[in-house]
Amino acid sequence: MAHDNHAHDHGHGAAGESHGSVKSYLVGFLLAAVLTIIPFWAVMKGGLPVFTTGVIIIVAAILQIFVHLVFFLHLNRSSEQRWNVSAAAFTVVVIGIIVAGTLWVMHNMNMHMMH
Known part of the structure; x- marks a missing residue:
């Protein structure tokens, strides 16, 4: 009956694998939304120099990648x-x-x- 030890695994992988809580998903969602709204605002406002707008978009995109990796894909050290x-x-x-x-x-x- 060795199979009974893993009956509650439900295909979620190793026991050490971490899954997010509702709070962490909400924090990730809010951060992702803010990091989407900021560059959208910078482009729609149109008063900023092109270089500054580009930097805002690039920085927000890089931060958004890290938010997704940490809060949704659960990558950590x-x-x-x-x-x-x-x-x-x-x-x-x-x-x-x-x-x-x-x-x-x-x-x-x-x-x-x-x-």
Whole structure:
């Protein structure tokens, strides 16, 4: 009857896996909403310099990523989450390389096509 020990697992993974409470989901939702409203306001107001608006959008987007990772995907520094955090960091590095490489190629093509 070894199966009875895991009868209440319901497919949620290892025992050390953390799941959010209603309070943490509400905090995450409110932070995500605020981090969506701020750049929306900056664009709709239109009185800010373009560079400042761009910085607000980028900073809010980066913060929003962390809010989602922490409050909704439950990534943290615990040993159970170490592989997930490593995979997320690797994904960020690969996406950064792809975006930087694409921008570099597009810039070089633009420079060479204009002459």
